[in-house]
Amino acid sequence: MAFRFIIVFALLSKALLAQVDLFDYQPIDLKPNLAGSFGELRNHHFHSGVDLRTKGKVGQPVRSVQEGYLKRLVVKQGGFGMALYISHPSGHTSVYAHLDRFQKSFHDLLLKQSFKTKSNLIDLYFKKDDYRINAGDTIGWSGNSGSSSGPHLHFEWRDSKTQEPLNPVDYGLEIGSDIVNPNIIAIHTKAGQRVNSIWTDTLIIADWQDIGVEILEQQIPKGPKLGIKSMSAWIEDINEPNRQEDPDFSWEMERFSFSDTRGSDGHMQHDIHSKLGIRTYRIAPVSQPAKIWKNSYSFPENGIYELTIMIETMSGQKTVSKGPVLKNSSNSLWEIISKTSSPLDWTSPNGEIEARNLKISWSENSFMEPMKPKIVYTTASKKPKWICSPDLPVTKSLNYFWTPPLDYPKTLRHKTVLIGRDPRGISKVVGRPTEDGKILFKMKLWGETYVSSDNSPPKIYFIGKKIFQNQEAFCFKLYDELLDIKNYRVKLNNSWQWAYFDAKNKNLLIPINSKIKIFNFEIFAEDEALNNITFRQLIQL
Numbered sequence: 001m002a003f004r005f006i007i008v009f010a011l012l013s014k015a016l017l018a019q020v021d022l023f024d025y026q027p028i029d030l031k032p033n034l035a036g037s038f039g040e041l042r043n044h045h046f047h048s049g050v051d052l053r054t055k056g057k058v059g060q061p062v063r064s065v066q067e068g069y070l071k072r073l074v075v076k077q078g079g080f081g082m083a084l085y086i087s088h089p090s091g092h093t094s095v096y097a098h099l100d101r102f103q104k105s106f107h108d109l110l111l112k113q114s115f116k117t118k119s120n121l122i123d124l125y126f127k128k129d130d131y132r133i134n135a136g137d138t139i140g141w142s143g144n145s146g147s148s149s150g151p152h153l154h155f156e157w158r159d160s161k162t163q164e165p166l167n168p169v170d171y172g173l174e175i176g177s178d179i180v181n182p183n184i185i186a187i188h189t190k191a192g193q194r195v196n197s198i199w200t201d202t203l204i205i206a207d208w209q210d211i212g213v214e215i216l217e218q219q220i221p222k223g224p225k226l227g228i229k230s231m232s233a234w235i236e237d238i239n240e241p242n243r244q245e246d247p248d249f250s251w252e253m254e255r256f257s258f259s260d261t262r263g264s265d266g267h268m269q270h271d272i273h274s275k276l277g278i279r280t281y282r283i284a285p286v287s288q289p290a291k292i293w294k295n296s297y298s299f300p301e302n303g304i305y306e307l308t309i310m311i312e313t314m315s316g317q318k319t320v321s322k323g324p325v326l327k328n329s330s331n332s333l334w335e336i337i338s339k340t341s342s343p344l345d346w347t348s349p350n351g352e353i354e355a356r357n358l359k360i361s362w363s364e365n366s367f368m369e370p371m372k373p374k375i376v377y378t379t380a381s382k383k384p385k386w387i388c389s390p391d392l393p394v395t396k397s398l399n400y401f402w403t404p405p406l407d408y409p410k411t412l413r414h415k416t417v418l419i420g421r422d423p424r425g426i427s428k429v430v431g432r433p434t435e436d437g438k439i440l441f442k443m444k445l446w447g448e449t450y451v452s453s454d455n456s457p458p459k460i461y462f463i464g465k466k467i468f469q470n471q472e473a474f475c476f477k478l479y480d481e482l483l484d485i486k487n488y489r490v491k492l493n494n495s496w497q498w499a500y501f502d503a504k505n506k507n508l509l510i511p512i513n514s515k516i517k518i519f520n521f522e523i524f525a526e527d528e529a530l531n532n533i534t535f536r537q538l539i540q541l
């Protein structure tokens, strides 16, 4: 194990080797260039696939990596946008997301289903022999649909039985050479201390969960920042370091489940993120950790230690960071808990808190860390709001009960919206009136909230022609001032017409049938509070 005590740099330009190679074809025929890696820390989730760049353009042919059958076809305005799921005999499912369009027979399935259900939101499942696919078949073309923020292919490799995403690189996905060594830029503490990778000033912490490791991993110089594959931490006697074989804490990003992807918020040191805006990796887990953590842990008690941290990237490059740490606490919440149980076995208790006319209640295991909940109501800002503290990752929806003032209009009771914000994102939830006159919002957030309402319908107007799915389309702007668009339907010359709503750009795209010259549109749109509009427009070419 002596290798870990020198700074280990793998050879420059190390080629990536799969553990097993199950791919007969790569999903796109371009020199691999990553925009995102498996398991990267994102807000509220681990990145479940690999993002392959497509030279900034849409329309790159996308191929099935192995033979199999079409298992699922999805068309959504957000999320994966247009996506295909293919089931393979190896027991895996490949997922191709943010597509621009599907191959003809799959596109026809979409049109048929959309016509049948009079809906544009499609989620179709198929049986084994419905649509066979050969390895290398072009199943569609890469795009930028759904919540994608630039043209790329999001590729996923899942265990078909559990639907757990796996690291595709371990199964045959080529991601090209990694010519930049990983860099441990700094070690931060919750209290605001910052040291370099090899440090001599003692880090002072109350809990092992206070430490956050700032890493820069890139495939090419100035390229996108990527995640890492694993991290291990050894916590040893300061006078006798470098003896212990097994790390005290370690995790490896091989697979995770969608049920614990929320664990990414606790995998990251969120106090450092909210203060400095940087995502750092924790060396020690919090309760309800994602199943990527390896060992069964005991948490070293107060004392002075030598801490060694080793990280490994997807391409197998390693680097080490080390220095002295003083853990010195007698009354931190983690410390109090660890007197009776391991932090990992700890169950966060149920509870409730109230201020002004808002009561928040939660069930067991809603939080990943111990806390003393606080709430204040403040009118200091333009919009009066409630501020809950301390900032904490939430794993379940909390119940927000708001008691409206006596003169609150009856018509608004189904149109009341709770808007929440924490350092990891914004959430908007439409409330449900309860029998005792309150309005209930279920929101997976602990942070700042305020109440608003929305009784105005979405807005629509025609903007012109655009290229969509490699052909001409009419484009309408469609948006709501406060909420998301929940539903939209288009009739053209009195018949059902399939359309795609690109929610992030607020574009409603309607393919043009070249034989028609007069277009009589009737567009229905509805927001999440069920405010709706029917918009009509006649266009003559």
Ligand SMILES: [Zn+2]
Binding pocket: 036, 047, 049, 050, 051, 153, 154, 155
């Ligand atoms: Zn992605």
